[in-house]
Amino acid sequence: MKKTLLVAALSGVFATAAHAQSSVTLYGLIDAGFTYTNNQGGHSAEQLRSGVVNGSRWGLRGAEDLGGGLKAIFTLENGFNIANGTLGQSSRMFGRQAFVGLASDQYGAVTLGRQYDSVVDYLAPLSNTGTQYGGTIAAHPFDNDNLNNSIRFNNAVKYSSVNYAGFKFGAMYAFSNSTEFANNRAYSFGASYDYGPLKFAAGYLQLNNDTGAAFQGASASNPGTQTGEYTFNAGRQRTFGGGVNYTFGPATAGLLYTQTNLSGTNGGNISPVQSGTTAGIGFGANSARFQNVEGNIRYALTPALTLAGAYTYTRANLGSGVNPNFNTVSLQSDYLLSKRTDVYLQGNWQHVSSNKNASGESIGPMLNGLGAGAASHTQDQVAVTVGMRHRF
Template sequence: MKKTLMVAALSGVFATAAHAQSSVTLYGLIDAGITYTNNQNGHSAWQEKSGTLNGSRWGLRGAEDLGGGLKAIFTLENGFNIANGTSGQSSRMFGRQAFVGLSSTQYGAVTLGRQYDSVVDYLAPLSNTGTQYGGTIAAHPYDNDNLNNSVRFNNTIKYSSVNYAGFKFGGTYSFSNSSEFANNRAYSFGASYNWGPLAFAAGYLQLNNDVPAGAFANGNGPASSAAGAQTGEWTFLAGRQRTFGGGVNYTFGPATAGFVYTQTNLGDTLGGGISSTQSGKGSGVAFNGNSARFQNFEGNIRYALTPAISLAGAYTYTRADFGGGVNPNYNTVSLQSDYALSKRTDVYLQGNWQHVSSNSDNIGAFLNGLSSASTRQDQVAVTAGIRHRF
């Protein structure tokens, strides 16, 4: 009898230990709201929106302890539209992220699959758009620097370092998966450093395509899908994109203030422009020369009024050059108030305004994530919504 009880007890211990060595977590976020826009393609609009701030998603995250500080890790993350139940990211099953790899407590992690670039990993958290305090609709014009991860990268190998006393770094390389190795590829690198109340970050991203205005049309490429540029995976119809930037945040008491600068330089843009999804239907935004450029200057602040109530805001000034003497300037403002009903559920009210001044009549204001651009120089959107995390 004693032996039987001992065997049962030991079996329970070993089963618990085995379970502790391997884990899988189901997680997600649902963001739904009502948005009023003063001008979309010439008309005001009331819309139910999914992911106005943060894209709705669910995912599986797992790890297996291999011993010696080494783990096997994976993430599979699906993006979806809560308003109609359809999948996002061009109807991919795991369009937000899908990767597997190894993680070491001494040397960092190496992962392979569909992943975010280093600008998103390191620099975006210091911006307004890369956080829960501004999100999708607060992105810099057309999300030109990808801080809101409009483009995710296929065929990607990523390295992420461990935390060295507040300093972290990493990089990605996205294969073209074609015989033309340098064509239709992408790579990035970035770093961040936290020292007391200060946080610093910088990042660089480059997308290559040797075909002018090809915009990663090869279905096997790092940022593409089989349907090519028409799927909305593209921010720009350009042969080459180089994005770099840096930022700083300073926390004092319940407040955090920050500044982020980014620049995006485009090459081989002759005949190209901004993708229809990014520029709004029928807005006619096109580049007029062989190159284009965006410069973004963002100041942001967030303040915890109480443990449950937070306030946040940001102002971004964007200078652009579309070639041919077309040089629009954008002023974008985002203001948000948020009330936490619990640790997992919050309600928010956010207002966004953009004004574009340009020497071209074809460029209207366009807040990221809306259905259409404004027919005028200004566009205003107000959203009341709810977010639930699980």
């Protein structure tokens, strides 16, 4: 009898220990708001929108302790539209992230699956659009530098280092999964460094797209590229940038620069799949370039109330003398109702100058994420949103 009780007790202890070595977490974020736009396709618009600042999502994150500081990890993250319940990311079940890998306390992590690139991992947190203080609608025109993660990468292998006294780095390679190894692939690398109140970051991203097959008849449900979505009809995209943040008391100020160079555009257009606009700007040459300079600041007025703002100047060279200049301003006030729930008021303004395309037609502002036909018929566009977020 005593042996039986002892075995039962030890079994319970070992079961508890085994259970403690593994964990699975259900998490998510729901963002919904009312947006007023002064000119959208020639008319004012009032919309109930999902993911105005941060995309609505839910996910599963897990880890199993393998011993010796080694863990098996995974993340499955779904994106959805809270306004109508539909799936995001071209109707994928786990369109935001889906990966599995190994993480070492000493050497870092290697993960495989659908993942973010290094520009998103390291540089985006220093920007306004890559945080909760600006988000989707505050993205640089067309999210040309992917700081708002409009695209993610299929078939990707990624390495992320541990923190070496404030220094972190990583790299990603996304396979074409075809015999055309060098075509329809992507790779990136980046790093960040914390030095007291200063944080520095830099990143590089390159996409090689098969414009012949990938973009012929492409749509939101069948985009045809390695990433599963695309922002530009271009055979090659190179994006790089760097930035710095400085924290002083309750305030953080930042400055960053990014550049995106496109080649093999073949007279392509801005994509309606990710920018949420009509494909109204044609490239006048076989190449194009976007340069973005952003200054941002956020200030915790009280533990519950935060004010944030950013200004971005974007210089675009689209060929044939088409060189529009975009001036984008984002302002936000955010109030915490609890640790998990907040409400916000956000205003966004964009002005376009030198705004004639190769056909002599005006190029209107296109604030990111407002939906199809969102281009303004004037040189200015204003969007004001009142919304709330809940995290779980």
